[in-house]
Amino acid sequence: MTINDLLNNKIMTIDSHQHFWIFDEERDSWITPEMGVIRKNFLPENLKPVLKANGVNGCVAVQASSTDSETEFLLQLAEANDIVKGVVGWVDLFSADLYDKLEKYSQFEKLKGFRHVAQGQPEGFLLQPDFIKGVGQLVAFDFTYDILIHQNQLKEAFNFAVKLPNVHFVLDHIAKPLIKNGQMQPWADDIRALAELPNVSCKVSGMVTEADWQNWEKADFRPYLDVVFEAFGTERLMFGSDWPVCLVAAEYEGAKGILTDYLSMFSDSEAKRVMGQNAVDFYNLDI
Template sequence: MVIDSHQHFWIYDEERDSWITPDMQVIRKNFLAEDLRPILKANHVDGCVAVQASQSESETDFLLQQAEANGFVKGVVGWVDLRADDLYGKLEKYSQFEKLKGFRHVVQGEPDGFLLQPEFIKGVGQLVAFGFTYDILIHQRQVREAFNFAVKLPNVHFVLDHIAKPLIKKGEIQPWADDIRRLAELPNVHCKVSGMVTEADWQNWEKEDFRPYLDVVFEAFGTERLMFGSDWPACLVAAEYEGAKGILTDYLSMFSDSEMKQVMGTNAIRFYNLDL
């Protein structure tokens, strides 16, 4: 079974979605489950996990509505204020939704040191009581901070989004590679092979551009802790769904069938405890 562990839905709002800059015109519109369904079918993908794109509880509710109305949306990674005084009660409320699997904060847009705030660490630690996971969304410059964060929370199940957004367009691999290897030493940290095309030259990337970065994450995490993610529709600024997926499937052709199945579906099913 193939699971896309990372995609988004949104009803486009120019003010809220200001991160979608004018050069991203192709994604300055609505993207809903009904739009994704035929794409998944055409690419032989059996289900997906919808991940928050804006930071509000209404975003979480919106994604849950999309999931409840569409069986192929197997899980949701939402947003909640993890520093809130009443966080436990909010998590208790959200725990009634079977498809809500975890939470994420857009840390890539926060100042250095955000992950290490005591109230944030405390909040993420509360996810364990409800079986929720946490997606780490950061830029490559924040990987060391993510290590210092995750090492304090050994009981939380973490997954690193977009291989921490290395500088693929510039062809730079250090210090990202060494930082990734260190982060991968923590057994409770997984990694999504996703979001790579948007870090490359949007118009002129080649599959070979990604191989050095794939070599690092496969060596560091192994096929047991990696999972495929399309990052649709964000990927559309640089590649169609098929192209984004093909980068990984081509690379996986050198691996065994069982290893390919792990990365393309089994790991996401296990990590997010998806009900199939």
């Protein structure tokens, strides 16, 4: 499937995962010197022509820093830019006044859910009673939760999601498997286990940055795509570019092309779901 196919078939294409920031070296210390191409500002005016060139109708902006001001920043951008169809913000899920904060946030129509950067956290982070209690409160306001973890945290994520069957979860970046090393296990078995939970979806995103940045080939990703498509099916997968982070390893078109090429084996209706409709449904986007 090519960009022209998407355009000609009038497929609603939604990028379910991208970021905006005004670069701050101290705050954004995770953007290391070797990631020099993204050590600068990235705003809607930078993304808009990229989406247009790639036949993408809109996007979901996801938090990149863990502050209340980050959520406010993204909401302001969403209000001013129609390409931003939804926002996944940050809120202190351990806060004693979390319910009141969520009630305040519920007035913002484009705020769809929240995320905490759980990747790299100590073992057991997701299973803390106060964290589970906080995430459980999202249900009252129809907010979703994005699970950002490394592949070695998948078993913990399973136990976490089991405890919260009414929360709508989406796994970011297929849990960052070790694509550069070609390692499949235990990631593959753990993905299959997590996918057995009906309240968990998965973003096909962030793969190029887990591969060899300079020397990846599309074939490197096929075994991982085989696993997530078998596990989640086309009903619970959604396209995400992880722009601008993807730029350290691929241009937007290249990152997106990995998935659109793979989807050429599927029906148009299945491709439509993965490339847009699943994101619209999961985040309840107003298109």
